[in-house]
Amino acid sequence: MTFDQFIDIALFAFLAATAIAMLRANSLFAAAMLSGIFSLLCAGLYTVMDAVDVAFTEAAVGAGISTVLFLGTLALTSSRAKAQRTIHWPALFMVFVTGAVLIWSTLDMPLYGDPNAPIHHHVADRYIEDSAEEVGPPNIVTSVLASYRGFDTMGETTVIFTAGMAVLLLLGGPALMAPFRRKGEKGAEATSEPAKAPSKTRSGKGDT
Amino acid sequence: MFIAATLAILATMVLALVRAFVGPSVYDRILAVNAFGTKTVLLIAVLGYVTERPDFIDVALVYALINFVGTIAVMKFHKYSSLAGPPADRDDFADL
Numbered sequence: 001m002t003f004d005q006f007i008d009i010a011l012f013a014f015l016a017a018t019a020i021a022m023l024r025a026n027s028l029f030a031a032a033m034l035s036g037i038f039s040l041l042c043a044g045l046y047t048v049m050d051a052v053d054v055a056f057t058e059a060a061v062g063a064g065i066s067t068v069l070f071l072g073t074l075a076l077t078s079s080r081a082k083a084q085r086t087i088h089w090p091a092l093f094m095v096f097v098t099g100a101v102l103i104w105s106t107l108d109m110p111l112y113g114d115p116n117a118p119i120h121h122h123v124a125d126r127y128i129e130d131s132a133e134e135v136g137p138p139n140i141v142t143s144v145l146a147s148y149r150g151f152d153t154m155g156e157t158t159v160i161f162t163a164g165m166a167v168l169l170l171l172g173g174p175a176l177m178a179p180f181r182r183k184g185e186k187g188a189e190a191t192s193e194p195a196k197a198p199s200k201t202r203s204g205k206g207d208t
Numbered sequence: 209m210f211i212a213a214t215l216a217i218l219a220t221m222v223l224a225l226v227r228a229f230v231g232p233s234v235y236d237r238i239l240a241v242n243a244f245g246t247k248t249v250l251l252i253a254v255l256g257y258v259t260e261r262p263d264f265i266d267v268a269l270v271y272a273l274i275n276f277v278g279t280i281a282v283m284k285f286h287k288y289s290s291l292a293g294p295p296a297d298r299d300d301f302a303d304l
């Protein structure tokens with residue numbers, strides 16, 4: 001067992017212990033705090049696997065924002081869980097079956113870090129070898145985002161722009177909406193655009 | 209030496225986890241989460257040296273900042289029961 005494997009095993013053991021403690025905690029405040037620890041452990045594991053950007057997002061969203069949102073929810077509701085000690089056997093069975101299927105489906109995946117894995121040879125070879133001539137910039141990630149995946153990037157930017165505009169319109173209130181109102185439409189409600197933008201935080205872009 | 213440091217950090221993580229699990233008070237848990245965040249930062253920084261990529265230390269520094277902000281938010285929440293800050297009519301410095 002190498003040292004890396006030892007760290008992986010230790011972090012996964014902490015992760016499992018945290019998850020079980022979170023399930024058994026009756027105080028929801030404790031559960032929210034434990035979920036922060038869970039996110040930090042995930043971030044550590046991602047860092048060990050060299051996915052520093054994913055780890056960073058996990059730490060910011062999981063340990064930072066969502067803990068705060070949990071606490072904000074607790075302020076509006078009760079902070080104790082309802083005692084529920086009966087076990088719902090069909091649900092437990094379904095969870096085990098789903099978990100077993102997921103684990104079984106990982107068995108024929110290539111090993112972690114295998115340089116011959118299909119994901120590393122689908123289009124990456126062409127990006128690495130030809131992007132300097134085909135697109136130009138020395139940074140391959142720039143070429144991929146701005147040219148090979150240009151439409152995808154444009155869609156992403158549109159989504160983020162729309163989300164920003166919607167938030168601005170919803171929070172800006174009547175004063176901001178005034179220029180967009182027709183005359184004689186006094187006191188009309190600000191257009192209620194859906195502010196639900198799909199969160200793009202974990203899309204994993206830039207991992208290439 | 210870095211390997212010994214990693215082992216020591218993992219041991220400290222266990223201690224912080226135990227404190228977070230058993231509580232019993234709210235402050236124990238807040239402190240445990242804060243300490244655990246610090247241990248994560250240290251672990252990432254030391255792992256960078258174990259795997260001979262010291263650039264991880266930049267990432268670790270940013271984690272330290274997030275950890276700090278998160279703890280501030282939790283403490284503020286616990287004191288005022290909301291994230292908006294103290295009510296307008298409240299004078300925190302009355303007894304100073």
